[in-house]
Amino acid sequence: MEVASTLLEVARKTPLSIFALGTILSPVFLIACLAVYRLFFHPLSKIPGPLSQKLSGFPRIWHCRQGDRFLREMETHDRYGSVIRIAPNALCFNTLSALQTIYTKDSNVFKGDEFYGLLDGGAEGGRSIMMEADNTAHAARRRVLDKALPPRDQAFRDLNALSKSFAYAVFQEGSADDKGWSKPIDVAPVSAWFSFDLIGTIAFGSPLDMLHEKEYRWVPKCLQSASIFLFWGGYSPFLSFWQWVLGTRIPSILRLQTLQNAQRYADFADWMFHRRAEKLNTGDDLESKRADIFQGLLRSKLYNDLEMRADSSLLIAAGSDAIRLTIAATIFYWLKNPDTFEKAAEEIRGSVASPDEVSESVLASLKYLRACIDETMRLSPAKPSSLPREVMEGGIVVDGIYVPKGATVGVSVYALHHDPDIYPEPYSYDPERWLKQSQDRRMQATFCPFLKGPRACPGKTMAYFAMQLALFHLVYGAPQGGVTADGRTSRHRLRHREGEYQFNDWILGYADGPEVQFKARE
Numbered sequence: 173m174e175v176a177s178t179l180l181e182v183a184r185k186t187p188l189s190i191f192a193l194g195t196i197l198s199p200v201f202l203i204a205c206l207a208v209y210r211l212f213f214h215p216l217s218k219i220p221g222p223l224s225q226k227l228s229g230f231p232r233i234w235h236c237r238q239g240d241r242f243l244r245e246m247e248t249h250d251r252y253g254s255v256i257r258i259a260p261n262a263l264c265f266n267t268l269s270a271l272q273t274i275y276t277k278d279s280n281v282f283k284g285d286e287f288y289g290l291l292d293g294g295a296e297g298g299r300s301i302m303m304e305a306d307n308t309a310h311a312a313r314r315r316v317l318d319k320a321l322p323p324r325d326q327a328f329r330d331l332n333a334l335s336k337s338f339a340y341a342v343f344q345e346g347s348a349d350d351k352g353w354s355k356p357i358d359v360a361p362v363s364a365w366f367s368f369d370l371i372g373t374i375a376f377g378s379p380l381d382m383l384h385e386k387e388y389r390w391v392p393k394c395l396q397s398a399s400i401f402l403f404w405g406g407y408s409p410f411l412s413f414w415q416w417v418l419g420t421r422i423p424s425i426l427r428l429q430t431l432q433n434a435q436r437y438a439d440f441a442d443w444m445f446h447r448r449a450e451k452l453n454t455g456d457d458l459e460s461k462r463a464d465i466f467q468g469l470l471r472s473k474l475y476n477d478l479e480m481r482a483d484s485s486l487l488i489a490a491g492s493d494a495i496r497l498t499i500a501a502t503i504f505y506w507l508k509n510p511d512t513f514e515k516a517a518e519e520i521r522g523s524v525a526s527p528d529e530v531s532e533s534v535l536a537s538l539k540y541l542r543a544c545i546d547e548t549m550r551l552s553p554a555k556p557s558s559l560p561r562e563v564m565e566g567g568i569v570v571d572g573i574y575v576p577k578g579a580t581v582g583v584s585v586y587a588l589h590h591d592p593d594i595y596p597e598p599y600s601y602d603p604e605r606w607l608k609q610s611q612d613r614r615m616q617a618t619f620c621p622f623l624k625g626p627r628a629c630p631g632k633t634m635a636y637f638a639m640q641l642a643l644f645h646l647v648y649g650a651p652q653g654g655v656t657a658d659g660r661t662s663r664h665r666l667r668h669r670e671g672e673y674q675f676n677d678w679i680l681g682y683a684d685g686p687e688v689q690f691k692a693r694e
């Protein structure tokens with residue numbers, strides 16, 4: 173009281189001071205009012221969650237930057253229950269019913285500006301199909317994209333050839349020492365080169381040849397760095413500001429590495445699509461006689477240049493990174509659980525007399541391999557955090573909770589995949605659970621690494637081909653016995669499980685390792 177009366181006394185004497193005082197106090201007053209509103213009067217005020225996240229969106233941005241948002245969502249669910257408030261205007265659920273309500277065709281939601289507003293074409297703008305807000309426009313683009321995917325037999329042949337090169341590159345990286353052991357090899361970068369080569373082939377008609385040549389090996393690292401910015405930037409309230417900054421020299425003057433890389437990556441994606449377009453126009457390249465995604469998109473004439481640029485950026489990232497992560501993570505889980513590796517190896521080596529005989533039907537018969545991949549994607553889904561959907565006019569009811577227009581809702585894939593009621597011992601790597609006759613029916617319904625509904629991944633079939641073939645050739649050629657995996661645990665309190673593959677979620681999952689060593693088979 174004393175301080176207030178002194179301040180008023182001073183203010184009374186000089187009008188200028190009144191102005192200064194008002195300038196200082198009014199933002200404080202406004203922030204206090206906003207805090208009171210968000211805590212007590214906001215339509216979502218009754219939903220439980222950490223105080224900091226009820227008050228502000230910045231904790232979520234912080235966790236996006238740190239790469240541990242999915243772990244934070246899981247922790248918050250464990251503490252507060254099946255629906256949590258993860259930002260003043262955003263809810264996260266961890267139930268099957270919420271998954272079935274939010275991501276279905278007729279759900280009263282769309283992809284709003286939260287996260288999906290940061291245009292993936294860089295400073296020049298342009299929305300990719302994944303960022304397309306309008307559901308009808310999205311459906312039209314999706315029809316074109318689905319038709320543009322290469323035919324199965326062509327995709328199988330291409331991916332089979334690339335997978336052989338992948339296995340060869342892994343073995344090449346390590347050379348045996350005098351006891352017959354290879355040097356430790358980090359599988360993550362080699363998987364990245366493989367996955368970029370495969371998306372080059374599927375989407376643009378020719379690989380970038382990263383498995384053999386070093387020229388473009390900077391791209392995966394550049395994309396990883398760009399993704400960090402695009403993830404936290406997408407949740408920041410100043411989207412147009414960041415968009416503008418990307419087009420200026422500010423990132424290079426201030427050495428903002430992730431922003432510089434966001435633009436560098438967008439320019440690279442632009443170059444990829446223009447290179448493809450040029451070859452198609454001249455019609456004299458071999459690739460134009462084969463199907464690839466951009467050939468289909470370019471021929472459809474549905475897109476403008478900016479959308480093409482954005483789709484190119486999306487496809488390179490979406491088509492490569494999740495595959496890279498899943499291959500590396502499966503190897504990690506195999507090495508941490510040697511009996512599962514032995515079983516997979518036995519199945520693979522017993523399936524055909526020579527790896528050259530692998531075919532689509534042989535792959536389909538490798539049930540244990542498929543179960544291993546699914547168990548990896550359950551434990552370490554490449555998109556583990558909740559994917560936000562903005563509620564439209566009229567609101568939506570999720571798990572009995574009315575959510576009004578303008579709020580966002582989502583389901584934590586990581587939390588759903590670790591529900592102990594559906595997946596007993598949820599942190600153990602147990603491929604057998606996918607093979608049991610008496611399987612809980614909810615398992616297939618909750619398992620959603622590719623998401624569900626009209627916005628789910630169109631590359632699922634191709635992704636399974638690529639992951640199965642890469643692991644098939646690796647295991648077929650892998651010398652038995654001498655393999656190790658590093659634990660990659662850290663002191664982070666949410667990352668303490670020895671047997672869990674540790675990765676960061678920056679739109680997609682990024683990790684180092686595992687490191688493996690090979691020894692010649694007896």
Ligand code: HEM
Binds near residue numbers: 621
């Ligand atoms: C293990 C591999 C993969 C996983 C786990 C995966 C996962 C996903 C997920 C969860 C989404 C939904 C994203 C969202 O709504 O925000 C998505 C979308 C998408 N994915 Fe994949 N993906 C994989 C491989 C691929 C491949 C190989 C391609 C390219 C052929 C691809 C192309 C796309 C595209 C274009 C979209 C946007 C679809 C749309 O909005 O209609 N993905 N993916």
